[in-house]
Amino acid sequence: MDGTAKCQFLVEPIPMPQWLREVEAANLGRVIKGDDAQVRFTVDLAAENVRHGTGGPFAAAIFELKSERLLAVGVNVVVPSGQSWAHAEMTAVSHAQKSLGKLELRGCALVSSCEPCAMCSGATLWSGVERLVFGAPREAAENIGFDEGYKGEHWRQEFAKRNILVTGPLLGEAAVAPFTLYLQTNGRIY
Amino acid sequence: MDGTAKCQFLVEPIPMPQWLREVEAANLGRVIKGDDAQVRFTVDLAAENVRHGTGGPFAAAIFELKSERLLAVGVNVVVPSGQSWAHAEMTAVSHAQKSLGKLELRGCALVSSCEPCAMCSGATLWSGVERLVFGAPREAAENIGFDEGYKGEHWRQEFAKRNILVTGPLLGEAAVAPFTLYLQTNGRIY
Numbered sequence: 001m002d003g004t005a006k007c008q009f010l011v012e013p014i015p016m017p018q019w020l021r022e023v024e025a026a027n028l029g030r031v032i033k034g035d036d037a038q039v040r041f042t043v044d045l046a047a048e049n050v051r052h053g054t055g056g057p058f059a060a061a062i063f064e065l066k067s068e069r070l071l072a073v074g075v076n077v078v079v080p081s082g083q084s085w086a087h088a089e090m091t092a093v094s095h096a097q098k099s100l101g102k103l104e105l106r107g108c109a110l111v112s113s114c115e116p117c118a119m120c121s122g123a124t125l126w127s128g129v130e131r132l133v134f135g136a137p138r139e140a141a142e143n144i145g146f147d148e149g150y151k152g153e154h155w156r157q158e159f160a161k162r163n164i165l166v167t168g169p170l171l172g173e174a175a176v177a178p179f180t181l182y183l184q185t186n187g188r189i190y
Numbered sequence: 191m192d193g194t195a196k197c198q199f200l201v202e203p204i205p206m207p208q209w210l211r212e213v214e215a216a217n218l219g220r221v222i223k224g225d226d227a228q229v230r231f232t233v234d235l236a237a238e239n240v241r242h243g244t245g246g247p248f249a250a251a252i253f254e255l256k257s258e259r260l261l262a263v264g265v266n267v268v269v270p271s272g273q274s275w276a277h278a279e280m281t282a283v284s285h286a287q288k289s290l291g292k293l294e295l296r297g298c299a300l301v302s303s304c305e306p307c308a309m310c311s312g313a314t315l316w317s318g319v320e321r322l323v324f325g326a327p328r329e330a331a332e333n334i335g336f337d338e339g340y341k342g343e344h345w346r347q348e349f350a351k352r353n354i355l356v357t358g359p360l361l362g363e364a365a366v367a368p369f370t371l372y373l374q375t376n377g378r379i380y
Contacts, residue, residue, distance in 0.1 A: 007289045010210070010267065010281050014201035077200065082293045083284055084316040085275075091200050094273055099197045103272045119316060122309025122339045126274040147352075149312045152342020162337075 014081045014091065017054040020045070024073050031068050038063055038111045039135040039170045041070075046088070046113040046178035049075040050185055056146075057178035060092035060112040062105060065130060071108065072096035088112060089120035093127045104128030113178060114141055115168060118149030125162060132159065134168035135175030144179045204271045204281065207244040210235070214263050221258050228253055228301045229325040229360045231260075236278070236303040236368035239265040240375055246336075247368035250282035250302040252295060255320060261298065262286035278302060279310035283317045294318030303368060304331055305358060308339030315352060322349065324358035325365030334369045 016024075023045065032038050038061065045059030056076035064071055074092025078084060089112050096105055109131035110124055115138040124132050138148040152158070159166045169175065206214075213235065222228050228251065235249035246266035254261055264282025268274060279302050286295055299321035300314055305328040314322050328338040342348070349356045359365065 007285060008206075009203040010206040010264065011201065011204035011271075011276070011284045012288045013199040013203040016198075016200040020200070074200065079293070081201075082291070083287055084293055084318065085280060085283065085313050086201070090275060093275060094201045095197060097273055098202045101272070103269070103274055117312060117316075118341070119309050119312025122307060122312055122341070123275045125337070125339050126307075126309060128274065147315070149315050150342050150345060150348035151308070151312070152340050152345070155340060155342075158340035 014077060014083065014086060016095075017049070017052060017075070017077070019048060019052050019054070020073060020075060023048070027070050027073075030070050032063070032070060033068055035111075035133050035167055036170055038068070038109075039113065039133060039168075039175065042088075042111050042113040043135050043171065043175050043178060045073060045075060047181055050178055050181045053185075055080055055086075056088075057182040058088040058112070058114055058141075059178075060088040060110060062092055062096040062129070063109045063111055065107050065109050072099055085119065087117065087120050089116050090123055093123060093129075097127075106130065109133055113175065114138070115148070117147075118151040121151045121155060124164070125159070129164065131165045131167070133166075133170065135171045136179070137169040140176045140179055144183050204267060204273065204276060206285075207239070207242060207265070207267070209238060209242050209244070210263060210265060213238070217260050217263075220260050222253070222260060223258055225301075225323050225357055226360055228258070228299075229303065229323060229358075229365065232278075232301050232303040233325050233361065233365050233368060235263060235265060237371055240368055240371045243375075245270055245276075246278075247372040248278040248302070248304055248331075249368075250278040250300060252282055252286040252319070253299045253301055255297050255299050262289055275309065277307065277310050279306050280313055283313060283319075287317070296320065299323055303365065304328070305338070307337075308341040311341045311345060314354065315349070319354065321355045321357070323356075323360070325361045326369070327359040330366045330369055334373055
């Protein structure tokens with residue numbers, strides 16, 4: 001009951017895994033051309049997140065639409081952070097808004113290794129991005145036991161209404177690789 | 191493009207407004223009996239958030255179901271934090287999970303001054319709470335220009351499927367007071 005004494009902040013900082021810091025430093029500003037290549041970049045990050053044991057099999061990135069430059073990365077860090085909302089899309093948006101110093105990510109795309117869950121789909125609407133691009137369909141995550149939630153039958157139309165272009169699923173079986181790896185390493189499903 | 195240099199963390203800390211810190215310290219562990227009184231507590235916090243200029247007209251709290259004790263509070267800090275996802279329900283869940291040291295808020299209720307938006311509705315599913323109780327209906331927020339997003343026609347059934355009991359809207363016009371106050375103070379709609 002007196003647990004809040006240890007909490008200085010409303011939201012405590014979430015550390016960036018060291019390997020991700022290195023990946024970001026090496027790739028920030030890099031031009032990655034086309035949806036498939038951008039999604040593949042996030043799918044590779046998702047697999048790395050599993051390999052390093054730093055979270056679930058999900059990753060996301062923010063790209064500048066016009067230049068196709070990488071602006072920020074994010075991964076799922078739910079279990080290590082103890083924060084149920086710390087999905088890949090959430091941390092990518094948060095990290096991008098902070099590092100770019102702007103609340104609305106106009107002129108940007110949110111690229112994710114997997115179709116966003118109900119929460120991340122809502123968060124995408126509020127982030128200001130103008131495109132959502134994703135790899136694996138929700139069923140791929142559900143097949144290994146993740147609950148993706150309910151975002152309504154007409155979610156794509158709701159994105160269209162707000163002028164957010166949605167593209168996905170992409171990459172086919174290649175996008176499922178992080179999930180297969182996660183199962184093999186006995187990752188925690190929550 | 192080199193903006194991330196100033197970001198040490200994947201998610202940067204979000205400060206707790208000083209007045210909220212004092213409210214929490216004074217009320218932590220307090221028993222507030224019944225849904226109406228618990229919602230009224232969050233509606234009062236939402237109005238305080240507007241008065242102090244520390245964010246949007248929304249607040250939330252985590253209560254222990256059995257004892258009806260207050261475990262954590264949260265408010266909307268989107269504009270001051272520069273983080274589009276920093277809604278009241280998100281910060282309440284984050285703060286509770288950190289201060290209680292548990293990822294799943296079993297045995298807890300999420301109480302909100304307003305019906306959760308699409309993102310916060312999804313986040314509620316992942317938080318582990320067993321009840322959602324709210325004050326104002328989404329239309330009250332939409333009436334002053336907030337976009338609440340799309341969470342599908344059957345969202346209440348989806349909560350029921352996951353054994354999360356939903357109660358609301360509650361308090362009628364009293365729950366709308368923070369929105370009226372926000373309009374009067376020319377609060378920013380985003």
